[in-house]
Amino acid sequence: MNNNFNFCLPAAFMVLLFVGCKTYKNIAEIGIVLTNHSSLELTDKPISIARKLLPEKMNLNNYPVLVYKNDTIPSQVNDLDGDGKWDELFVVTNFSAYEKKKTQLVWVKQAPKFKIRTSARFGKRESENEPLQPATEETVNANQVYKKLGFQKYQTDGPSWENDKVGFRHYLDGRNSKDVFGKKIPAITPENVGINSKGAVEDNYHVMYDWGRDVFPVGSSAGLGAYALLVDNEITRLGILGTDTLNNIEKTTFKIVSEGPENSVLSYDYHNWNASGNKYQVNETTSIWPGMYGFKNTVSIEGITGKETFLVALSNINNQKGLKVIEAGNFVCLIQHDNLGYNREWIMGTAIIVPKKGYKGYMEAPKKGQLTDSYLAKFKIENNEPISYYAIAAWELSADKNFKDSAYFNNYVINLAKQLSTEITVKINK
Incomplete structure (x- = not known):
């Protein structure tokens, strides 16, 4: 934008x-x-x-x-x-x-x-033959999903956001997964990523450019930092798979709240999310600022009865080296480092930094179903009480080539968690 x-x-x-x-x-x-x-x-x-x-x-x-x-x-x-x-x-x-x-x-x-060190981008079209237009907001009903429409309505499948280190995208087409753009340079990526010369939506970001490319496989996981609910031993992801024709969310509203040189903020409201027969109202806010190989996500849910467990997802597709769980500051860091890129082509580190408060350990997603191939951090959740956490991603072709080393990435995540735990006091002399 x-x-x-x-x-x-x-x-x-x-x-x-x-x-x-x-x-x-x-x-x-x-x-x-x-x-x-x-x-x-x-x-x-x-x-x-x-x-x-x-x-x-x-x-x-x-x-x-x-x-x-x-x-x-x-x-x-x-x-x-x-x-x-x-x-x-x-x-x-x-x-x-x-x-x-x-x-x-x-x-x-x-x-x-x-x-300019942050950016948010969103583009959409109303029919397959219309050129894509930039936009800052959208409303999506349950039947307006990719498989039902028969065409991809959104640039990069939904909004994308980035800073000078890394980029991300959110699948607004019903899946609500979160993906990673690896960046090789600090400059903001071109506005036409995901669009061809005729203004049509095109998946042209799974090839390498000077700036980088989409590097993270998602599949039927929820990607990096998306979420689900566990109710009576049943996991329900927020959203559906790409093969489904009806969303489990009655209506989704999205908006780019702010886009500026130091901060970009995106907001989502999910109305009547059907999970295990219950209806939930969800607000999600995504915020990114410079310098960090990640973004902050804050989620609050209305309709919590006390039997729900909130699950934050960390896709483990291509991970053959397991998970490290390390406490740092006010947070718990769930860290993986392996050839996590497409077809195990690149070494990547990904992590979620979650608050100690309310953390109940983690579980692995089932091998089959609506949500697979993921580590899921478990949380006690209260009605309308926000939970904030961070999603982190760095690959070996980032500006900092040291991320190829697992110990270096682990130390980066741990130090970042300690920095995030540190509050700056603000005193105003009026």
Whole structure:
């Protein structure tokens, strides 16, 4: 998509702009202190500063920016509830051990143009003969699935999202699996991935390009980071297989909530998901920011009665070396590393980083059925209580070639879990 934030203003120019903006002089003197209380060095640490925490005298018609040592910190504003007003200032920055950053809150008339390091993409068509059009939202009814329609309606089978390290896609065509794009370069991939020269949907991403390709087999697993429910010893995946003609979800609504240089957010609502004869309402939010070989997923389910177990899926197709389960920080890391690529052609590491709270171990999916070829992390789930976890993927052709080594990937995941466990305190001097 990339409609905003297309270039980067030099820091010196931005500082001069701030200093010369006398209208906001008093507001610019407001300090925000960001503190890392841990002994860890933090790389590309995301920080959300809620709008409601900022001073009431802020100018709502302008954009907030943080300045640290005469340099602007990469950030963006996000409208998370869709009311047309931004709700958070999303900041990404680095910290040394125990570092305290005393920043200044500054208001500018135009949004700064930072280097683009995240993106979200979605395209659709209403008939097989129509050219695909870019879109930011979609509604899918139970009978509007790939096998029933007889053609693929969506670019890359559904929305895709990425950062400077790795890319992913979600099968919105009824399957709701999650797949991986291996990236060889940090640049955002071309907008026409999954489209041919005539504007038609085409699977042209299972071949190698300079930027990379789709590298992860999914099959009848749920891919990397999708989920299911276990009720009375019956596993029900969210969605169906590609051979099915009727979804187990009555209606799905999807929206790209935000797309910016530092954060892209996607939202899904699943209405009346039929699992073991029960109807559930599900909200899922996917968020990605720079620097991490993965994304964050948050799921909440309405209709939980207490007999359900929530299952987070990690496809183990092509895995011949088993699973490592390691606790790190506030999380449990389920890690695999093998020739996980198509036809075992490439070495990959994939993992899910799940919270310790509520974790009940893992199980393997059955050999046959609607959900196979997966490790499934088990969780106690409460009604309408969100569960957040992370899906991680790195292959040997990534910019960091060390991912070919299993110990290196294991250490990466463990260190990432520790960094994710570290909270940055935000103090606003109003």
